[in-house]
Amino acid sequence: MEANNINRRKFMKLAGMSGAMLAIGFETFAIEGPKVLKKLMAEDFVEGTPLNPFVVIAEDGTISIMATVPELGQGIFQAIPAIIAEELEVDMDQVTVVKSSASRKYGRQSIGGSRSVRTMYQPMRKLGAATKEVLIEAASKKWGVAKSALYAKSGKVHRTDTKDFVEYKDLVATAAAIEVPKNPNLKTKKDFSIIGKETVRTDILSKVNGTADYGIDARPDGLLYATIERCPTLQGKPISYDKEAALSVQGVTDVMEVTRSVYKNKNTGIAVIAETHYAALEGRKKLNVKWDNAEFSKLNSESYFREMKELAKKDHLNHKDQGNFNQSFANAASTLDVVYEQPHQSHSCMEPMNATVHVKEDNTVEVWAPSQSPQVQRQFARQLGIPDDQAEEKIKVHLPFLGGGFGRRSMNDPLEECFQISKELRKPIKLIWTREDDTTQGPFRQATVHAMKAAFDDQDNPTGVQHKMISEAITTQFRPSNGKIPFEVMEGISTHYDFDNYSIQYGEYNSQLPIHWWRSVFGSTNGFAHEAFIDEVAVKAKQDPLQFRIDRLNSEPRQVKVLERLKKEANWDKKLGANEGKGVAIVESFGSIVAHAVFLKREGNQVIISRVVSVVDCGIVINPNQAKAQTEGNIIYGLTAAMKGAITFKDGVAEQSNFHDYAILRINEAPRDIQVYLMENDENPGGMGEPGLPPIAPALVNAVADLTGKRIRKLPFDLQKV
Amino acid sequence: MANFKLDINNQSYEVEAEPQTPLLWVIRDEVGLTGTKYGCGIAQCGACTIHLNGSPVRSCSIPVSAASNQKLTTIEGLSEDNSHPVQKAWIDAQVPQCGYCQSGQIMSAAALLDKNPKPTDSDIDTAMAGNICRCGTYHRIRKAIHTASNEMTNGSK
Numbered sequence: 001m002e003a004n005n006i007n008r009r010k011f012m013k014l015a016g017m018s019g020a021m022l023a024i025g026f027e028t029f030a031i032e033g034p035k036v037l038k039k040l041m042a043e044d045f046v047e048g049t050p051l052n053p054f055v056v057i058a059e060d061g062t063i064s065i066m067a068t069v070p071e072l073g074q075g076i077f078q079a080i081p082a083i084i085a086e087e088l089e090v091d092m093d094q095v096t097v098v099k100s101s102a103s104r105k106y107g108r109q110s111i112g113g114s115r116s117v118r119t120m121y122q123p124m125r126k127l128g129a130a131t132k133e134v135l136i137e138a139a140s141k142k143w144g145v146a147k148s149a150l151y152a153k154s155g156k157v158h159r160t161d162t163k164d165f166v167e168y169k170d171l172v173a174t175a176a177a178i179e180v181p182k183n184p185n186l187k188t189k190k191d192f193s194i195i196g197k198e199t200v201r202t203d204i205l206s207k208v209n210g211t212a213d214y215g216i217d218a219r220p221d222g223l224l225y226a227t228i229e230r231c232p233t234l235q236g237k238p239i240s241y242d243k244e245a246a247l248s249v250q251g252v253t254d255v256m257e258v259t260r261s262v263y264k265n266k267n268t269g270i271a272v273i274a275e276t277h278y279a280a281l282e283g284r285k286k287l288n289v290k291w292d293n294a295e296f297s298k299l300n301s302e303s304y305f306r307e308m309k310e311l312a313k314k315d316h317l318n319h320k321d322q323g324n325f326n327q328s329f330a331n332a333a334s335t336l337d338v339v340y341e342q343p344h345q346s347h348s349c350m351e352p353m354n355a356t357v358h359v360k361e362d363n364t365v366e367v368w369a370p371s372q373s374p375q376v377q378r379q380f381a382r383q384l385g386i387p388d389d390q391a392e393e394k395i396k397v398h399l400p401f402l403g404g405g406f407g408r409r410s411m412n413d414p415l416e417e418c419f420q421i422s423k424e425l426r427k428p429i430k431l432i433w434t435r436e437d438d439t440t441q442g443p444f445r446q447a448t449v450h451a452m453k454a455a456f457d458d459q460d461n462p463t464g465v466q467h468k469m470i471s472e473a474i475t476t477q478f479r480p481s482n483g484k485i486p487f488e489v490m491e492g493i494s495t496h497y498d499f500d501n502y503s504i505q506y507g508e509y510n511s512q513l514p515i516h517w518w519r520s521v522f523g524s525t526n527g528f529a530h531e532a533f534i535d536e537v538a539v540k541a542k543q544d545p546l547q548f549r550i551d552r553l554n555s556e557p558r559q560v561k562v563l564e565r566l567k568k569e570a571n572w573d574k575k576l577g578a579n580e581g582k583g584v585a586i587v588e589s590f591g592s593i594v595a596h597a598v599f600l601k602r603e604g605n606q607v608i609i610s611r612v613v614s615v616v617d618c619g620i621v622i623n624p625n626q627a628k629a630q631t632e633g634n635i636i637y638g639l640t641a642a643m644k645g646a647i648t649f650k651d652g653v654a655e656q657s658n659f660h661d662y663a664i665l666r667i668n669e670a671p672r673d674i675q676v677y678l679m680e681n682d683e684n685p686g687g688m689g690e691p692g693l694p695p696i697a698p699a700l701v702n703a704v705a706d707l708t709g710k711r712i713r714k715l716p717f718d719l720q721k722v
Numbered sequence: 723m724a725n726f727k728l729d730i731n732n733q734s735y736e737v738e739a740e741p742q743t744p745l746l747w748v749i750r751d752e753v754g755l756t757g758t759k760y761g762c763g764i765a766q767c768g769a770c771t772i773h774l775n776g777s778p779v780r781s782c783s784i785p786v787s788a789a790s791n792q793k794l795t796t797i798e799g800l801s802e803d804n805s806h807p808v809q810k811a812w813i814d815a816q817v818p819q820c821g822y823c824q825s826g827q828i829m830s831a832a833a834l835l836d837k838n839p840k841p842t843d844s845d846i847d848t849a850m851a852g853n854i855c856r857c858g859t860y861h862r863i864r865k866a867i868h869t870a871s872n873e874m875t876n877g878s879k
């Protein structure tokens with residue numbers, strides 16, 4: 001405990017010295033009474049008058065804005081408070097950003113689909129603006145002057161006729177009693193002073209000195225550690241295990257069965273609970289579990305792909321059916337007819353899956369939820385017999401920073417497991433998945449097969465294109481598709497090139513292999529096959545691949561503008577040396593358009609990615625520096641999937657287990673030069689957490705084709721072997 | 723179980739642990755310094771990087787028994803007030819995204835600059851290749867190391 005206390009004091013001091021914004025985490029705010037250590041929620045320390053659940057103004061002038069959306073690296077901890085502050089007319093250095101807990105009063109706190117800014121932009125602006133209006137009204141009452149003679153700026157309401165002003169803190173008591181307007185006036189973009197500016201992220205300080213609080217860092221008093229042995233084939237039942245042997249390890253206190261839900265499947269694992277994480281792991285090694293896994297052990301990646309390729313030979317549901325592709329193909333002077341494939345992937349968040357839960361003797365609960373979907377109160381309440389309307393009062397949920405999410409943390413299986421253990425033992429339990437658990441247990445990104453065809457006339461002009469995508473779907477794991485194409489599977493096939501005959505189809509492949517949202521989801525796989533194949537078509541048509549796209553995207557003016565900008569910024573038309581190659585791709589997904597140009601260079605016997613240039617159209621940008629950071633991150637995440645790891649299955653078991661055989665791109669392999677340019681326009685904000693990913697793999701393989709003439713149609717591939 | 727004396731960030735700690743316990747878990751769970759992270763447990767990711775007598779090591783792969791009476795530094799001990807040139811450069815370049823790998827990245831970078839205040843890009847590749855960043859902040863890490871290097875070699879800005 002000693003070090004923790006020192007830390008806490010130090011952190012407070014540091015935060016004070018920064019003089020600006022303070023990121024509050026749960027470790028920061030333990031209160032010590034005589035021999036009691038009580039953890040309170042950060043909100044418990046916010047002083048002042050709440051004008052709404054998000055904004056609290058204290059008498060001493062402190063303005064607290066709640067960060068209510070889980071922060072997993074996307075910068076939302078800063079972005080939502082910044083949007084509120086903009087309309088509230090306060091400067092960011094007047095604001096304390098406070099990490100909230102999970103509560104329905106903040107609305108929906110789930111994150112995914114690059115949705116947060118897109119869905120919260122207008123509501124949060126309105127919230128800020130409405131709050132400002134009640135403060136102005138309070139000032140108007142105070143002075144007896146019309147609201148139109150007042151304006152707000154930097155946390156004060158000013159009079160236009162005199163130089164007088166009054167600070168928000170002196171208005172807040174009156175303002176709190178005034179009814180909040182439903183449709184406040186919003187600022188226009190040209191008056192923005194925070195949105196669109198490169199503001200400093202409030203969580204960064206804590207992430208350079210070790211004080212940022214992740215779920216895995218939760219340390220309630222009396223904590224026990226849990227680890228779970230799970231069936232190596234993902235599904236299976238334990239037949240026997242040696243409980244006594246595990247219990248004989250010093251420090252091991254309990255061994256019990258727990259259930260993990262992965263969509264419809266319930267999987268049983270054996271939890272070992274101990275006084276230290278190390279003892280739990282040692283106990284786990286002694287379990288010697290025998291599993292019944294007869295059915296799932298038949299699953300192999302080889303047959304999985306073979307069956308998908310078989311399916312690709314048939315016709316499937318039409319997503320797009322323009323002209324008559326089959327006819328154009330039958331009448332073609334020449335054709336392309338190729339298959340693309342992509343394997344399963346693991347999310348591999350840097351912070352392995354974990355959860356900390358304390359179900360207390362008095363049936364109240366404290367949860368540390370490293371989750372993209374942290375509002376678990378009702379779910380847990382029902383299992384404890386707590387009525388819904390008492391769920392939030394009895395069950396406190398902390399929102400730690402997330403060490404990555406990438407979609408994985410939208411499934412709460414670790415919390416579910418941890419809750420079961422704590423409910424049984426009534427002690428605080430921290431469950432940590434090992435990296436091996438994290439890599440092998442899924443759920444995974446889908447694997448896909450894409451049958452791509454194109455028809456050409458005798459001048460090599462394309463007359464028809466077909467893209468048939470075969471894969472499992474995510475949503476059909478929990479609800480039937482009823483003969484419709486599940487909404488998620490067509491993401492990223494968004495470049496509507498003008499081909500007279502154009503067919504896009506989806507064929508669902510059924511398997512028990514659990515798949516889940518993975519950064520850009522189907523955008524990652526569709527974008528690759530679609531944009532790599534378009535390149536094949538352009539090259540066969542003897543056209544410059546970038547110009548070909550510009551010429552054929554007449555129905556997509558925003559995409560054309562992005563490509564034109566890329567052409568300029570990347571200096572695309574400049575002739576390359578003999579040992580150089582370039583590739584381009586463009587994908588619209590999650591409300592934003594991103595185009596990448598990748599440049600390759602052969603240096604000795606090495607091929608390096610010498611430069612990546614990106615142009616992004618995500619509409620109005622909240623923090624340009626963060627939009628760029630997300631794009632850089634997407635480039636690396638996408639390059640990893642393109643060139644490094646794959647999860648493959650043999651006899652039902654994932655063949656990779658940790659970073660030695662499931663490799664992640666490292667700094668020495670990453671492009672040294674990444675340039676990201678943002679389009680300026682007034683379109684509504686698009687997502688930024690994912691759209692940079694889909695176009696990177698195709699731009700890369702298109703560059704490989706330009707450099708070597710060789711088409712890569714199966715990922716991952718080894719750049720050093722092209 | 724045995725007792726070990728650990729010297730971490732110029733403070734001494736007495737801990738009781740199994741001798742084979744990875745130093746990482748002792749630092750995090752017994753001492754309570756949670757800035758050092760677990761990422762893989764097999765010396766592949768660098769999230770657990772600390773300094774042992776000034777050199778970067780993977781604390782997940784060192785038993786606590788081997789760390790006794792050595793000088794250990796964790797991210798919390800790098801500076802009192804975020805003033806280490808690497809921390810300053812990290813803030814300046816807004817390097818962290820999720821931030822989970824960054825304690826390890828910063829400890830590796832600080833050790834590099836300590837031995838080699840003017841690293842080239844390929845020196846950076848060599849020294850930092852053991853640290854994975856799943857969020858993909860490599861580009862900014864490289865930039866920040868150069869910034870810190872400039873500050874350290876040209877005096878403070």
Ligand code: FES
Nearest residue numbers: 761762763768782
């Ligand atoms: S946790 Fe030690 S190197 Fe990964």
Ligand code: FES
Nearest residue numbers: 820821855856857
């Ligand atoms: S910042 Fe998230 S893993 Fe590096």
